[in-house]
Amino acid sequence: MGMTMTQKILAAHAGLDSVKAGQLIMAKLDVVMANDITGPMALPIFRQMADQVYDKDKVVLVPDHFTPNKDIKSAENSKAIREFAKAQGLTWYFEQGKSGVEHAILPEAGVVAAGECIIGADSHTCTYGALGAFSTGVGTTDIATGMATGELWFKVPSAVKFVLTGKPGPYVSGKDIIIHIIGKIGVDGALYKSMEFTGDGIANLSMDDRFTMANMAIEAGAKNGIFPVDDTAKAYLNEHTKKSYHIYEADQDAEYEETVEIDLSEVRPTIAFPHLPGNAKTIDEIEAMDPIRIDQVVIGSCTNGRMEDMRKAAAILKGHTVHPDVRVMVVPATQKIYKQCIAEGLLDIFVDAGCAVNTPSCGPCMGGHMGVMAAGEKCVSTTNRNFVGRMGHVDSLIYLASPEVAAASAIAGCIANPEKVGDRS
16 A cells, blocks of 8 residues: 555655554654744753754744743743753744744745654644645654654554645635635544645645645644645745755555545635634625624734735725724734835735734734733634634634635624625736
8 A cells, every 4th residue: 555645754754665554653853843932841851861952953943922022931931942042053043033933934944845854842833734744743842852862753644635626716715725624524524644635726726825724734633734746836945945855745546544625616715713713604604694793803823924915915905994993913924024015015005004013923823912802802813723712811702714804804893705895806
């Protein structure tokens, strides 16, 4: 029996000719990443195991969750990884002002590449599967082990194959597609499995679409999400990384537990209602309901804070004003994206519309800072999770959506259809 993309990458990194689902392996690591929450917790464990990291070019630290530091504790956490990075001589330490949200800055800076085995002490590390890498989130003990030894054990995952066909409509993006998929299979529909995306519809998805979809694979319980390395991915890699990379393709006789077919032309703008990413409803279903009034909109995060997301939101907001009962935060995911927004005049559009534009940070996504909600408040957010209390008070409500739905809702004051607000062919 053949192997899936994920299984081929794991076999290569374990020094084996082949692996099968359920097999326990030790794999060599190409990138080990932690942030300002998980990094400080890993350091005491690391120091019990080693004095030096296994490779200063492969251990990456990104302060992004509580930065700019919101209080003394977050400042101490950032200081801990800053001093560690300096003492260890790490090549990849992304300081505030030169950085961004980890899952946006690592691909942008060329830290991650196709065919690699990557772990991160953050559950949305699966983002890099958009580049054809095996990439997964782990706990702080595993990160410390990876930092010290450059190896980690894995149970080889089985796989679910998603065959994407057709072309998305003008107001449908990767966010709508992945919420549609999670709504279809459930939040445990790919539990400890690899979500492997295939089909000719992938050619109609931008890299930003793919990053968004791989990012939210974890919301279906997946071990990882992964895309084939086509011409679009190669162009991105060649632009962003100086690394050599290896392209793996699934065998024709690879075994999948399930095959799910998705016609992208049939996917509608889709929103995840509280309190699960799988609680999916189309904009058509929502328009048949009484209006859902909102208090806040967040446009940004490792899921939807990239350049394409900024452009889509700005295209909706241009010439409009945010509803008087709504406050809006726009958070470009990296400094480079922030500067590009300035160059293209997008910041003028956001500010003129009445949005607050924040420095790159995870901030509001997990209720850390810059956008914490009070009891009873409702938010339309382009982030990735809408669990109880995720963005503030346990009685607040989060609706996950694309940048275009978020922008349209900011104008309307309720969850709104971007097809009826924007003017894009």
